[in-house]
Amino acid sequence: MTDSSEPTLAAGSQATRELAVAEWLLVAAHNADEAVTDWRNTGLAVLECGGVFAALRIPALLVVAAARTSHPGDVAEYLAGALHGGPVIVSANGDQYYALVPPSTAKRKLPHGIECLTRSSLLFVPRPDLTDPNQHAHTSYWAVPMDGPGALCQPDAVLQVATVGRFRHTQQGGDQ
Template identity: 35%
Template sequence: MPYRRDVFPGDIGWTTDTHALDAALVGLRVEGQRDHEVSVSGLGQRVLQRVTSEPYVPIHSLAVRDLETESWLLSALTGQGRDRARLEWQELGVTLLPLGMSFSVVRLPGALLRAAVKSDEPPTIGIRLAECLRGPVIHDPGFDRYYALVPTSSTPVRTAPGTHYLGSGTYLGVPRTDHAAMDMGPYDSYWSASMARPGALCTLATVFELALLGHVLPVDGDES
């Protein structure tokens, strides 16, 4: 299948040449983030994999969004902490980030969330989460838990039965920003719903409402 590359200025046409995409994406490297220079090789291939089912998605926009989101996610870390996290993303595909600073999360059992969106198909779940919550959600298939990223609250948070707000003092395994499909491995975390732009989070109210909706159907078990 050909892929559009007319998203690059002055470059109109189609290509399956990942080397050409790598070369075009070199310009996306952010000054001062040397590790991007190391990881740019092969980035074109990863972006192509993400748009296989969406051949008209602007490749340039996806890559820029991923880099900007990555920087925002790491903004609460020190320089050495950011270097470590980027290395872990590159080598492991996931890194531990502290909650309660840039963002916190609401943890939802998989069965509850699937009941709420009326689907057990990962692609459909991702689409419906994006529509309902309009914010990023991580899925950990190993433990079958979903984590909706929400703003950090300085006051006690009311959550729906079976869900838990996780903030300060907790760390979350956050997948690399381009891990946006359940195809990295059966137990690898991925972004079920990606962050539309840096800092665009779910609201506590919409997560609460979605979780309550999930209780309309039977749940296989709550988490305590």
């Protein structure tokens, strides 16, 4: 007889993690009930940066150059490793990546082309379970989902990815 409890426990653990992450993210909503409704109806909620998290916006061309691939699954795998599992959102049209970082990141000097979204900046944040670009076409999704409440990217790791991407993009003859 096989033990069928393992998949149930794993699925339960993932659902528990996603619920905890959702509750933590909702702290950044102007109206949590409205955000939950938006997640349910569209998969996206508008959350304010600068309170519990900030977001570093990185052009996709830099992320793709750093990862040396444009395949979404391979880019996600690269980011998960390079950012030590820190959470990253891909924009609906795929032209921007948003690494969630501590709000204190706003005080840092950033390289050209990288912007820190802080207080009064709004971000479309996907429901924590939206992680597959093939299933969720035409909407933002998590390239790297949050491991848990408050589990953010290390700003230095994000900036290193952007710097490597800029170098590789320039070496390939891209704009500076």
